[in-house]
Amino acid sequence: MKTYPETLVRTWLFLAHTSEPKLVNAKNQARQQLNDNFGSIELAIIYLEQSFDEDIEVVLV
Numbered sequence: 232m233k234t235y236p237e238t239l240v241r242t243w244l245f246l247a248h249t250s251e252p253k254l255v256n257a258k259n260q261a262r263q264q265l266n267d268n269f270g271s272i273e274l275a276i277i278y279l280e281q282s283f284d285e286d287i288e289v290v291l292v
Contacts, residue, residue, distance in 0.1 A: 235268065
C-alpha cells in the first residue's frame with residue numbers, strides 16, 4: 232500500500248465529517264479520496280491509528 236502523510240489523511244477525514252454547508256464540494260472530494268485510497272473511511276482511521284502504534288495488527292476476515 233502506498234503511504235500517505237498523516238496530515239493529508241487527517242484533513243480528508245476532517246472534511247469528510249464536516250457539516251459546514253460551504254464545504255460540500257470539499258467534503259465530497261475528501262470522501263472520494265478516502266474511498267479510492269483506503270477503500271473506506273473506517274480503514275483510513277485504522278491507517279492513522281497504525282501510524283501511532285506499530286503494534287496494532289489489522290486482520291480482515
